[in-house]
Amino acid sequence: MKEGLIIHTNACYQRAEQQAAKYFQSLKTLVSQKTYISTLTKDFHVWKQSHIRHSLFSLGKQKADSRGYDYYLRWLDYRGKLDSYLDRSISYIYMRDLGKALDSPDTQAEIRQAVNRLKIYLRGHDDKAKDFSMVGLYRWAQKEGIESTFIWLAEKLKRVSAHIPQGLDAVQAQRKLIKIIAGVSMHALDEMGDRLSSEQRAKKLDEAIRLGYAYGLTYPFIDDLLDSSVLSASEKKQYSNLIRTTLVTGVVPKWGHWSGKNTTLMRYIHSELREAFDYLKAHHRGVAGNQFFEQAYVFFQSQETDRVKELDHANYSNEDIYIPVILKSASSRLIVRSIVGASEDEGFDKRTFFYGIYNQLADDFADLFDDLKSGAVTPYTYYWKYHRTRPDLLNPFELYWAVIAHLIHHVYHSDPKACEVILDRAINGLKRYKVRMGTKQYNEVMALFDFGEPKFTQLIQQLVHKADDVDFFDKLLRDHIISILKNQQQEREDFFHTVDMVRTQINNxxxxxxxxxxxxxxxxxxxxxxxxxxxxxxxxxxxxxxxxxxxxxxxxxxxxxxxxxxxxxxxxxxxxxxxxxxxxxxxxxxxxxxxxxxxxxxxxxxxxxxxxxxxxxxxxxxxxxxxxxxxxxxxxxxxxxxxxxxxxxxxxxxxxxxxxxxxxxxxxxxxxxxxxxxxxxxxxxxxxxxxxxxxxxxxxxxxxxxxxxxxxxxxxxxxxxxxxxxxxxxxxxxxxxxxxxxxxxxxxxxxxxxxxxxxxxxxxxxxxxxxxxxxxxxxxxxx
Missing domain, CATH: 1.10.600.10 (Farnesyl Diphosphate Synthase)
Structure with missing residues (x-):
């Protein structure tokens, strides 16, 4: 049984690697032939008609950031833009997380329903319904009859927070975990609609929350931990072997001897992840379970392949750099799909596989300087360091646009809605990056990743400067949650500092x-x-x-x-x-x-x-x-x-x-x-x-x-x-x-x-x- 699983997972990884290599070769061809330039130029000229304001009297859009979350949503509603804003946001989620084609009438109907539900929620007069505080969440849990689940989750999150070691970004770790739990829960709510009894709804939500927690736990305690410097090299090796054994055999090994200074931390993580793994395994049975764990293995193996790379190594080929990126980005999307239990339609696996690298390249671009600081090897950091001495290296920014062209015209078959959402997202990502980094550093980065197409580059920068109505709700919500978590963290630190100070004064x-x-x-x-x-x-x-x-x-x-x-x-x-x-x-x-x-x-x-x-x-x-x-x-x-x-x-x-x-x-x-x-x-x-x-x-x-x-x-x-x-x-x-x-x-x-x-x-x-x-x-x- 064990040997069979090893062969199966290795064969699965080899198949995925072959598929990734084939995909990468097609992208290299697009880049070398430059055909995507004219294609995307035409797309953008059509697209900008809806996004560039020419009137001298048009009012500038309020900045969409976490400081103006409630105000901005009210402003969109007042200006009649809330529907389109939510529509592109939900459409993006359906493409990214569910592998849906937007030209399907059924998918469009589902998106409209989701938009209407979200709009009602955001316009709700009951502040508790929109409250991200513990009170608001508990009142929602009471309404759904899942108070015990809420309390279980609150206690779990408290312990996770207490065990996030120095060296990890606690706010980002919590945000990722909350994001996964919320995403799985929201999908469960969408799937249920109004057709289930209150008992059935409670059971489904309980399962969704526990699934979200079980899977979300892997972000801080596997991905982030192994990417950090918290564990020593020998500890990372021990931990990676433990994870690989679990995925291959389907059984978490018992806690044994741990050679390293992080014994207490790792004992807790081992216990918590074992419980999470067992819950996921119980949920994924039969063929679906095999597919889930195969994709988990592909994801982990490709992550490990990337993780052991060293930025000082000057001889990685383009295939070495990009194929693991394709694998981990595609498999992560397939895993999410499996977690939420989304129904499969024709072509979903193809769409999901091709879509992943689009998101990954956008994320790696946004994290460029953090990755450089940590010495991580990504397409952008490697090109940044070696582009002068390695003319053979593909420019990742150019590849990014080639991926976009491929997605729009070869994966989504030139569907106007898919084209609209993908281009919105691309321009919005650059606009956000420019605001975050400042114009000077943004221009320096753009100059370094210039790929010799001045007209196309000029067009992109014109759109980044002038385009309107390209922002997304998930980004607004992300910034809002980060702001809340940071404020809470600071307030909590102030609270305990005040308590310690006053206690000392009283004791004296x-x-x-x-x-x-x-x-x-x-x-x-x-x-x-x-x-x-x-x-x-x-x-x-x-x-x-x-x-x-x-x-x-x-x-x-x-x-x-x-x-x-x-x-x-x-x-x-x-x-x-x-x-x-x-x-x-x-x-x-x-x-x-x-x-x-x-x-x-x-x-x-x-x-x-x-x-x-x-x-x-x-x-x-x-x-x-x-x-x-x-x-x-x-x-x-x-x-x-x-x-x-x-x-x-x-x-x-x-x-x-x-x-x-x-x-x-x-x-x-x-x-x-x-x-x-x-x-x-x-x-x-x-x-x-x-x-x-x-x-x-x-x-x-x-x-x-x-x-x-x-x-x-x-x-x-x-x-x-x-x-x-x-x-x-x-x-x-x-x-x-x-x-x-x-x-x-x-x-x-x-x-x-x-x-x-x-x-x-x-x-x-x-x-x-x-x-x-x-x-x-x-x-x-x-x-």
């Missing part, structure tokens, strides 16, 4: 000086022992942010308020850990206070800290005295409510609780503490009642989400990260969200409160980015 201010009147002040010593633990300090951190960043209160003046919050919180933990309550043995990675000393000392220390908190609040003398009095009153009321909540918790031990009872108890145990963190600075700043109400709503849902996450960590958490044993809730016979709703149900409940908290923030006229990232931390934390 918490110690209580021992009194002179007592020779052995055991209570103060015990209080400092509890305060020295490795606490998260979330509550005073939230207060600091709201006070200093939002209400512009003086940093030094609010330090007593920060201390008071941590004193109150630590006191609540001391009481919570007592033998008469939860009887906890460890807290914050060390023995609880009653274990360190005794129960009496713990009780007295808790009371001592609550009084110290009031003393700190009373010392807020830089603020309006009425506001300080309101704050102390509110703090006292909150403490009383927290006591009631804890009593409720103790009274219900061993009793089955409903979701509603758990939610109420969670609010009293956790939500009120979050509320205090938000409201105390608001009270000091004199915020109006409307804002107070919204902050209470946010705090309620954030606190409940926090408590549910605690319940989940008690089941799934890591003892080393938590600093306390797991399974305490079950041992103490506590009803929790997990015990009442189950693991999946608890996760869904957490995400529901996450969404409600984020949605509450929209009612506050402030840019509360910090609180959004706080919520992300709450649901994603490991401790």
């Amino acid at each position: 201010s918490l110690a209580i000086a021992e009194g002179d009147s007592l020779p052995q002040d055991i209570i103060t010593t015990a209080a400092n022992y509890s305060l020295e633990g490795n606490g998260k300090r979330l509550r005073p951190i939230i207060t600091w942010f709201m006070a200093v960043k939002e209400y512009r209160l003086n940093n030094a003046a609010i330090v007593p308020l920060l201390r008071s919050l941590e004193y109150m919180h630590t006191a609540s933990l001391i009481f919570d850990d007592l033998p008469s309550q939860d009887n906890a043995q460890t807290r914050r990675g060390r023995a609880t206070l009653h274990k360190k000393y005794n129960t009496a000392v713990a009780e007295l220390t808790g009371l001592f800290l609550t009084q110290k908190a009031v003393t700190e609040q009373a010392s807020l003398d830089a603020f309006d005295s009425k506001n300080v009095l309101r704050l102390i009153q509110y703090s006292s009321q909150t403490t009383a409510e927290l006591c009631k909540g804890q009593a409720m918790d103790l009274q219900t031990k061993g009793k089955p609780l409903t979701r509603e009872q758990l939610t109420l108890m969670s609010f009293y145990k956790t939500g009120l503490a979050f509320e205090a963190s938000l409201l105390m600075p608001a009270i000091l700043a004199g915020a109006d009642e409307a804002e107070i109400i919204v902050l209470k709503k946010f705090a309620r849902h954030a606190g409940i989400a926090f408590q549910i996450k605690d319940d989940l960590l008690d089941v799934e958490g890591d003892v080393k990260l938590l600093g306390k044993p797991v399974g305490q809730d079950a041992e103490n016979n506590h009803s929790t969200f997990v015990s009442v709703l189950g693991l999946d149900g608890a996760k869904q409940e957490m995400w529901e409160h996450y969404c409600l908290a984020i949605e509450a923030l929209k009612e506050i006229p402030r840019n509360l980015t910090f609180l959004k990232h706080l919520l992300n931390y709450i649901v994603n934390r490991e401790q």
Whole structure:
């Protein structure tokens, strides 16, 4: 069986290589005969009639980039251009990913339907439907009945993000993975239409999302990783052999000895890719499965052939350079087709095979300087380095136009729609490159890749300068997603930087000086022992942010308020850990206070800290005295409510609780503490009642989400990260969200409160980015 598969894959690669060589020979003939020049010149003269504006009064088109995503789409709609914009964008996807011929009436009908659905989506009045945030996506998942799938994917993406090593572009890695998942899911939605039941739709979408993830994972963890310098040469060899063995045998080898410094990373990748491979294999059975893995083998082998090339090697032939490019670009398209499960029509394999190099040459041109920097061998980098000493080398820019002519007239049989889309894409690619690189560098690149056809070159540059209506939705969306990911990354880094900075400030201010009147002040010593633990300090951190960043209160003046919050919180933990309550043995990675000393000392220390908190609040003398009095009153009321909540918790031990009872108890145990963190600075700043109400709503849902996450960590958490044993809730016979709703149900409940908290923030006229990232931390934390 194994030997048969080896022969089959090798034979498959040889057939593909022969086909690629034949295709490349036809392209060389086109270049040598220059026949494509006159053909494309005629095409462009017809094409430019629809794309060159001659009126002196025509308005310049707004720039289509990620900064103007929503505005640009509205502008297109207002100008009556949205339909044609979406039509060429969807048509391009049908050609590139599905291998469709655009002259087919059925394909045109499918494209019109897809355009109409996308147009409705983009024009939708429900902002949540167009929201790329986690809230928008979760609300969509709820609508489709795939909440569990969304949560599974969110957890997977979180772990992938955490394992993207330095040396890889994390934003691009995430974008590629998201792109594949979204593409497979959107195709599944298009295929389903409205003919399936809600249960069938949910099943199809679940499968599509898991397929997209399984295949998309190969981009960061195979292609990007092997192209990077993260792995040593010996590690790359080990990894490549492992992948090749998997594709040849259909079985992922067991994890064995890894000789290299990246053992931890590679063990995770091996585990994740094995799971993904098994899912793909289960999905692709029979003849379709053989074809899928054959194409995967062709893709990997051609990638490897390219990957081992060295830019300093001056003797590669044109065939050495271009045949692997044809193979990997064609097989990658065939793999995508297989993943989405697109129906086959006559000629699709031929169209897909010939189309791939068109995209690959465009991508390699755009990545020229990045590839030069990394020493990668592509048609453009190799020509760039050796064109002066190797007159035999084909000019890749010239070959690119020959490929376009071949596609339009020999593959798509001069179909006007195919011609329109391909030329739109070619000119748009050059326009984007010119904007990105700047006119000076663009002209230098054009001069280097000049292939001695001045009239044709002049025509191309005229079109690049003047052509309109050639941009595509996928590029706009790509830029928009990259912008979102980069902003999120920066905001996340700012969030954790702020948290670390404020935590250090708080930690340095918490110690209580021992009194002179007592020779052995055991209570103060015990209080400092509890305060020295490795606490998260979330509550005073939230207060600091709201006070200093939002209400512009003086940093030094609010330090007593920060201390008071941590004193109150630590006191609540001391009481919570007592033998008469939860009887906890460890807290914050060390023995609880009653274990360190005794129960009496713990009780007295808790009371001592609550009084110290009031003393700190009373010392807020830089603020309006009425506001300080309101704050102390509110703090006292909150403490009383927290006591009631804890009593409720103790009274219900061993009793089955409903979701509603758990939610109420969670609010009293956790939500009120979050509320205090938000409201105390608001009270000091004199915020109006409307804002107070919204902050209470946010705090309620954030606190409940926090408590549910605690319940989940008690089941799934890591003892080393938590600093306390797991399974305490079950041992103490506590009803929790997990015990009442189950693991999946608890996760869904957490995400529901996450969404409600984020949605509450929209009612506050402030840019509360910090609180959004706080919520992300709450649901994603490991401790």
